[in-house]
Amino acid sequence: MNDNTYTLFYAAIVCFICSFMLSLFAVGLQPAQQKAAKLDLYRNILNVFELKKEDGSEMIDSEVESTFQASIKEIVIDRNGKVIEGQAFSDIPQNEKCELLYTKFPSNPEDCKLSVYSKVTDGVASAYAIPLEGKGLWSTLYGYLALEGDGSTIMGITFYKHAETPGLGAEISKKWFSDNFKGKKLLDNTGSLASVKVYKGKAKDSGLPEDHVVDGISGATITADGVTDLLKHCATVFDPFLSKIRKAGA
Amino acid sequence: MGMLKSLPKQISDPLVENNPIASQVLGICSALAVTVMLEQAVVMSLAVIFVLSGSNVILSFMRKGLPSRIRIIVEMCVIASLVILVDQVLRAYFFQLSKELSVFVGLIITNCIVLGRAEAYALGNSPWPSFLDGLGNGLGYTLVLCVVAALREILGSGTIWGIALIPQAAYDMGYVNMGLMVLPPGAFILLGLYIWLQNTLLGRAGEE
Numbered sequence: 001m002n003d004n005t006y007t008l009f010y011a012a013i014v015c016f017i018c019s020f021m022l023s024l025f026a027v028g029l030q031p032a033q034q035k036a037a038k039l040d041l042y043r044n045i046l047n048v049f050e051l052k053k054e055d056g057s058e059m060i061d062s063e064v065e066s067t068f069q070a071s072i073k074e075i076v077i078d079r080n081g082k083v084i085e086g087q088a089f090s091d092i093p094q095n096e097k098c099e100l101l102y103t104k105f106p107s108n109p110e111d112c113k114l115s116v117y118s119k120v121t122d123g124v125a126s127a128y129a130i131p132l133e134g135k136g137l138w139s140t141l142y143g144y145l146a147l148e149g150d151g152s153t154i155m156g157i158t159f160y161k162h163a164e165t166p167g168l169g170a171e172i173s174k175k176w177f178s179d180n181f182k183g184k185k186l187l188d189n190t191g192s193l194a195s196v197k198v199y200k201g202k203a204k205d206s207g208l209p210e211d212h213v214v215d216g217i218s219g220a221t222i223t224a225d226g227v228t229d230l231l232k233h234c235a236t237v238f239d240p241f242l243s244k245i246r247k248a249g250a
Numbered sequence: 251m252g253m254l255k256s257l258p259k260q261i262s263d264p265l266v267e268n269n270p271i272a273s274q275v276l277g278i279c280s281a282l283a284v285t286v287m288l289e290q291a292v293v294m295s296l297a298v299i300f301v302l303s304g305s306n307v308i309l310s311f312m313r314k315g316l317p318s319r320i321r322i323i324v325e326m327c328v329i330a331s332l333v334i335l336v337d338q339v340l341r342a343y344f345f346q347l348s349k350e351l352s353v354f355v356g357l358i359i360t361n362c363i364v365l366g367r368a369e370a371y372a373l374g375n376s377p378w379p380s381f382l383d384g385l386g387n388g389l390g391y392t393l394v395l396c397v398v399a400a401l402r403e404i405l406g407s408g409t410i411w412g413i414a415l416i417p418q419a420a421y422d423m424g425y426v427n428m429g430l431m432v433l434p435p436g437a438f439i440l441l442g443l444y445i446w447l448q449n450t451l452l453g454r455a456g457e458e
Contacts, residue, residue: 007317014324018331025338032342040345138353163353167286167406167432170350218429 041160042068048129048146048156048178049119073118073125078111081240089115100133101140102233116241117144127155128245130238134230137222139163141172141230151242152187154196169223180214186235186242188212193239195232198224260379261386267452270387271394272445276362281395282437284354288411291399292392293347297340297355299388301332302364306372306384308332313373325368326359333358363387398440406431 042064046052051067053059059067076084079098089097098112099105118125128151132143143159159173171177180203181196188194188209196214199206200221203213216224235242270276277298284294308328309316316324337355340348348355358364367387372380403409405428408416416425430436 003317007320010315010317011320011324014327018327022331022334025335029338029342033338036342036345040349161349219433 039064044158044160045072045117045129045144048144048158049127050156051119071120073120075116075118075125075128077114077116077241079108079114079237079240081238081242081244083241084113089113098237100131100234100237102134102229105233105237114238114241116238119146125149128242130234130242132157132159132230132234134226134233136162136164136172136226137169137220138165141223141226145231145234147186147242149245151246152185154181154184154186157181164223165220168217169220171217171220172223172227177214177217183211184214185211193232193235195235196228198228200224258379258382258386260382261389264383264386264390265393266390266448269390269394269448270363270366271391271441272448274366275445276366277391278441280354280357280361281391281398281441282434283357284351285395285399285402285437286406286432288396288399288403290347290350290354291395293340293344293351294354295388295392295395297333297336297351298358298361298363298391299385300336301329301358302367302388302391303381303384304332305329305364305368306380307377309368309372310375310377310380316373321373322365322369325365329364329368330359363391394441394444397444398437401440402431402436406436 039061043059046059046064046067049072051071053063074089076087076089076092078084092113096109096111096113098108098114100114115131117129119127119129126149127146128149129144129146132141132145134141139162141159141164142161143157145157146155147153148155157178162170162172164170164172184196186193186195188211194209194212196212197206197208198216199208199213200216203210203215206213264270268274271278271281280294280298284290305325305328309325312324312328333356336358337348340351340355367384371383375383400410403411404415408414408421408427416427428436430439
C-alpha cells in the first residue's frame with residue numbers, strides 16, 4: 001500500500017471512530033440532559049415564585065416535579081393578551097409561537113402565541129411569571145419575571161440560561177442580584193409602564209424613583225444594560241395580558 | 251520535598267519544577283478565565299486532567315501507525331472528541347456547573363498543554379508512562395489554578411468555595427472587596443507573582 005493511500009485510510013478510520021463514539025454518547029446522554037434542563041427550568045420557576053420547602057432545604061428532583069405540577073399552571077395567550085384555553089404550549093407548532101427577542105419580535109405573525117406561568121393557591125391564580133429574553137454581552141439571556149396579583153409588583157426575577165462571563169455578567173443569576181428586584185414595580189404612580197432600570201453603580205445614587213431602579217454589577221455594564229432593555233421590552237410585550245389582570249384585580 | 255521524590259518522575263516533575271503553567275507558561279488563557287471562583291477552577295481542572303491523561307493514552311497507543319503528515323490533525327481530533335464527551339457528561343449530570351463553565355470547557359481543545367504533551371511525550375512513549383505524564387501535568391495545572399482561584403475568590407469576593415469568609419462587620423466598617431481581582435488583570439498579576447515566587451524558591455536566576 002503506498003503512502004498516500006495509507007494516510008487517507010488512516011484519516012478515514014479515525015474520523016469514523018471519533019464520530020461514531022460521539023454520536024453514541026450524544027444520543028445516550030440526551031434523555032438525561034433533557035431531564036436536567038427541564039428540572040432546572042422548574043427549579044427556576046419555583047424559585048421565582050418563592051415556593052420553597054418549609055425547612056428551607058434544597059428540593060430533590062422528584063419534589064421539584066411534584067411541587068411544580070401541584071402549584072404551577074401554564075397559560076397560553078396570544079399577543080393581544082387573550083387567553084387560549086385547552087392547549088399546551090409545547091403542542092403549538094414552532095412557527096405559531098412568538099419570537100420574544102426584540103430584534104425578531106416585530107416580524108411575528110399577528111396571532112402568534114406566548115405562554116406565562118401562574119402560581120395557583122387554593123385554586124386561584126395568585127401570581128404570574130412572564131418569560132424574559134434579550135441580549136447580554138456574549139449571549140442571549142433567558143429568564144422569568146414573577147409579578148404579584150396586581151400585575152406590577154415584582155416577586156422575583158431569575159435567569160436560567162445565558163453565557164455571560166463567570167464572576168461578572170453571570171452574577172445576574174445570583175441571589176443578591178435577583179433579591180434587589182423584590183418589591184420593585186413595573187408601573188409608576190400614574191399607572192403607565194416605567195419598568196425597572198439596572199443602574200451603573202448603587203441605586204440610591206441614581207436619583208431615579210426608588211421603585212424603578214436596582215444596583216448594577218461592577219464590571220458588567222453591558223450585561224446590566226441588556227437586563228434593563230429586556231425588562232422594558234418584555235414588560236411591553238406582555239402588557240396587554242397584564243392589563244387584563246390588573247383590571248380583574250381592581 | 252521528600253514525598254515528591256517517592257512519586258514517579260512523570261508526576262512529580264510537572265508539579266513544581268516543570269509546571270506547565272508556571273514554568274512553561276502554557277494554558278494561560280483558561281487560567282485567567284476560570285479562576286474567579288474556586289469551585290469552577292476545580293471542575294475545570296478535573297476536566298483537563300481527564301482530557302490530558304485520556305488523550306495521552308490514546309495517542310500513545312496510536313503512535314506507531316500514525317502517519318506523520320496528518321499527525322496534528324489526528325491529535326486534535328482525539329482531543330476534541332474527549333472534550334465534547336466531557337461537555338456532554340457535565341450537561342447530563344452536573345447541569346448547574348456546566349451552565350457556569352460551558353464556554354470554557356469547549357476551550358480545553360485549544361489549551362496548549364494538551365496538544366503540547368501529546369507532541370512532546372505521548373508520541374514517543376508507551377501508554378502507562380504517557381498516562382502518568384498526562385496526570386502529572388494535569389495536577390500541575392490544578393495546583394496553579396487552585397492557588398490563583400482561592401486568592402482571587404478571597405480577595406475579590408470575600409468568599410471561599412462560595413462560603414462567606416469576611417464577616418459582615420468588616421464590610422460595615424468600610425472594608426471593600428478588591429474589584430480588580432474579579433477581572434482578568436487580577437489573575438495576570440497573581441500568576442506573575444506565583445511564577446516569580448516559584449523561580450525564586452527554585453533558585454533560578456533571571457534568564458538572559
